[in-house]
Structures are given as structure tokens and as C-alpha cells.
Amino acid sequence: MTMLGTAMRPMFAVTPTDVPVLTTGGGPTTERLSRVVFVVTECCELALTTRHEDTLTARLDAYPEELRGFAYEGAGVGLAALDQLLRWKRRTRRFVDGPAADYLFAVYLGAGMGLARLRLNPESFRRRLGDPVMSWVVLDGYGFHEGFFAHRRHVQERATPPWLSGYARRAFDHGLGRAVWFATGADVQRIQATVDGFPPERRGDLWAGVGLACGYTGGVGEAGVRAIRSLSGAHLPRLAEGVVLAARARHQVGNPGDEVETACRVICGTSSREAAEIAAAALAGLPTDDIEPAYEIWRQRIRSPFMEGPDDQH
Known part of the structure; x- marks a missing residue:
């Protein structure tokens, strides 16, 4: 698991050129938004390269309390990616059923981001979670990623992924709205x-x-x-x-x-x-x-x- 995660790390790296709006501004607002983005990225890498759940939880809990939700969101990115590539695994669901129960919303948001990063349809993963209520949050995370990292297509051109249908399109727009907050600074x-x-x-x-x-x-x-x-x-x-x-x-x-x-x-x-x-x-x-x-x-x-x-x- 650790070797696979290490190999996957470059796919989830975020550089300043990925977030031009946040790095061309200045002041406390852009500094805060940039910090959030990079906490999510750091914790995605932790999830990809940390074998044991208790070790991962301890590392996430070491983040400042105010940023800890974003740390768990980043972990959701990495865990969902591993679950998709090793489809017999259920690390995301096990995590929210266990130590991350209170951070379920954040972990599911991150999971959607991870699926978007891998260019995968999030619908099947959502169903695999077996959570009829909160699993829709995965689509929110998916929409955030596309609105932020594919801003031109999904915000400026207002495209919706053609493989999404029904309520999934609306949940996607929840995340797109969050991305607008970040992308506009x-x-x-x-x-x-x-x-x-x-x-x-x-x-x-x-x-x-x-x-x-x-x-x-x-x-x-x-x-x-x-x-x-x-x-x-x-x-x-x-x-x-x-x-x-x-x-x-x-x-x-x-x-x-x-x-x-x-x-x-x-x-x-x-x-x-x-x-x-x-x-x-x-x-x-x-x-x-x-x-x-x-x-x-x-x-x-x-x-x-x-x-x-x-x-x-x-």
C-alpha cells in the first residue's frame, strides 16, 4: 500500500501554477485560502503513504484545530484514490465508520476530489459507500475539484460532466459554488x-x-x-x-x-x-x-x- 501510494503522489501534487488566482493576490484572504489548499494536499499525501489508520489519524489530529477539517478532507482524497485502484479495499468507509466519524462530511468531500483527480465517474464509488444520505457529498467534492482545477471549462464555460445525471448534477453544483469562493479569492x-x-x-x-x-x-x-x-x-x-x-x-x-x-x-x-x-x-x-x-x-x-x-x- 505504501509503495503504491508513494507512486501516486505526483498525481495529486498541487503547485502554485495550479492556483493562479490565489497566488497573484495578497493579504490575509488569499493567504488563508492558499493555506487551506495546501493543507488538503499535504494530507492527501499522508493518506497515500501511511499504512496504518491509527497513525494517519494521529497525524491529522496534529494539525491546528481550526484547519483539522481540511486535513481530514485531504485524507479523503487519498483514501478514495486507493479504494478505486484497489477495488477490494474499503478504506474510506472504514475510516468514517471509525476514527473519522465526526469528520464524515470532510472525508466525503475529499473523496470526490480524489475521484475527479483520477478522472473517474464518482457515481459508482458513491453507491459503494452504502450511505444513502451523506454519500451525495462525494459529488460536492467532485464539483469543487472541477470548478477549481478545471475552472475555464466548468465555471467560465459552465459545462457539466456529461456522465452525471439527475440529482448528481445538482450536488455537483454545490461543490462548484464552493470552488467559486476559492477561485475568486x-x-x-x-x-x-x-x-x-x-x-x-x-x-x-x-x-x-x-x-x-x-x-x-x-x-x-x-x-x-x-x-x-x-x-x-x-x-x-x-x-x-x-x-x-x-x-x-x-x-x-x-x-x-x-x-x-x-x-x-x-x-x-x-x-x-x-x-x-x-x-x-x-x-x-x-x-x-x-x-x-x-x-x-x-x-x-x-x-x-x-x-x-x-x-x-x-
């Missing part, structure tokens, strides 16, 4: 202009992704959060949905932080703890008939308290 005016360039039926899911990035990664301060709230317009419930998801992910590991607290207060009108409780309560009694993905029903319930009228933008 969290410039709120550019974020709005970019999302507005997409067809109206895609914008709601993109704003939800923007909200998740705003709450979880942040980097714009309170003034920037207020600006993005205003610019979201009729899509404010979708923006709030993403922020609530960020709050749940942070509180699940006992690490809320100032960024998500500000986002929840300004965008949702709640504390981050209250927002996390909204997400947790919305998981109760999800239907399992698969007529509509349970994951989407969960998200609908999350945004419902923030809607003043019908959400006709998905």
Missing part, C-alpha cells in the same frame, strides 16, 4: 457576477455552495459576509443553507471558530450552535423510498426556516 462582487452568469435553474445550488465556503472557510471578515448576504438576493435561503451545513460540520467536531460564528449571525440570524442544531434536527425521520434523495430532503428542511416564499430556484 473570496471577492464577493466577483462571486455574484460569476454565479449570475449561470442559467437561473443552477444558481440556487451554487449559492448553497458559496454559503458553505463562507461559513466553513471564510476569510472575508464581517463586512464581506454582510456584502455576500446582500448580493445573494432571492437566493438568501440557499446561502443560509450552506452556512448551516458549515455550522454542523464545525460543531460536530467541537470546533466552531469565529468565521462560522460570524456567518451564522449575519446570514442566518442565529448562533452557530443554533444553526448546527437545525441541521441535526433535520436529519430525523428522513424517508428511505428514494423517490427523492434523502440528502436533498435534508437540505430542503435546513433552508425552510429561512424562506419567506416558495423556493422556485431549487
Whole structure:
């Protein structure tokens, strides 16, 4: 396993030329976003080259608490890649069933990025996870990778991978929205202009992704959060949905932080703890008939308290 992982490391390396937007700016926002990208990369390499699960967990937990979720996301990149190349392995699912249970969302986001890096269709991997609700997060990670590392095709040209269908396309757009936050250097005016360039039926899911990035990664301060709230317009419930998801992910590991607290207060009108409780309560009694993905029903319930009228933008 270690030899294979070592051989795969060059495939997942990220250099400054891969992230031109983040390296041509400056100041605290670009520094923070760049740091997040490289933590994910470092921890992907750890997952590829660390044989034992307990050793990997200890190394991830050594990262500063505020960045630890990104460390687990990076581990998800590497674990999913190994699972795909050694298809009898189930390291990703075993990891989230064990020491990474509280970081499931982050690990699944990373898994989607790993599949995109290998140019693999994520749908079969998602089904292999055997998780009818949260496995859709893999598509979010896939969309983030394509929106960030294949920015021209998927953001500027607004292409969607032709092998994705149905709800997978919407989950892909959640990740694409997060990628817009990073690729614009969290410039709120550019974020709005970019999302507005997409067809109206895609914008709601993109704003939800923007909200998740705003709450979880942040980097714009309170003034920037207020600006993005205003610019979201009729899509404010979708923006709030993403922020609530960020709050749940942070509180699940006992690490809320100032960024998500500000986002929840300004965008949702709640504390981050209250927002996390909204997400947790919305998981109760999800239907399992698969007529509509349970994951989407969960998200609908999350945004419902923030809607003043019908959400006709998905």
C-alpha cells in the first residue's frame, strides 16, 4: 500500500501554477485560502503513504484545530484514490465508520476530489459507500475539484460532466459554488457576477455552495459576509443553507471558530450552535423510498426556516 501510494503522489501534487488566482493576490484572504489548499494536499499525501489508520489519524489530529477539517478532507482524497485502484479495499468507509466519524462530511468531500483527480465517474464509488444520505457529498467534492482545477471549462464555460445525471448534477453544483469562493479569492462582487452568469435553474445550488465556503472557510471578515448576504438576493435561503451545513460540520467536531460564528449571525440570524442544531434536527425521520434523495430532503428542511416564499430556484 505504501509503495503504491508513494507512486501516486505526483498525481495529486498541487503547485502554485495550479492556483493562479490565489497566488497573484495578497493579504490575509488569499493567504488563508492558499493555506487551506495546501493543507488538503499535504494530507492527501499522508493518506497515500501511511499504512496504518491509527497513525494517519494521529497525524491529522496534529494539525491546528481550526484547519483539522481540511486535513481530514485531504485524507479523503487519498483514501478514495486507493479504494478505486484497489477495488477490494474499503478504506474510506472504514475510516468514517471509525476514527473519522465526526469528520464524515470532510472525508466525503475529499473523496470526490480524489475521484475527479483520477478522472473517474464518482457515481459508482458513491453507491459503494452504502450511505444513502451523506454519500451525495462525494459529488460536492467532485464539483469543487472541477470548478477549481478545471475552472475555464466548468465555471467560465459552465459545462457539466456529461456522465452525471439527475440529482448528481445538482450536488455537483454545490461543490462548484464552493470552488467559486476559492477561485475568486473570496471577492464577493466577483462571486455574484460569476454565479449570475449561470442559467437561473443552477444558481440556487451554487449559492448553497458559496454559503458553505463562507461559513466553513471564510476569510472575508464581517463586512464581506454582510456584502455576500446582500448580493445573494432571492437566493438568501440557499446561502443560509450552506452556512448551516458549515455550522454542523464545525460543531460536530467541537470546533466552531469565529468565521462560522460570524456567518451564522449575519446570514442566518442565529448562533452557530443554533444553526448546527437545525441541521441535526433535520436529519430525523428522513424517508428511505428514494423517490427523492434523502440528502436533498435534508437540505430542503435546513433552508425552510429561512424562506419567506416558495423556493422556485431549487
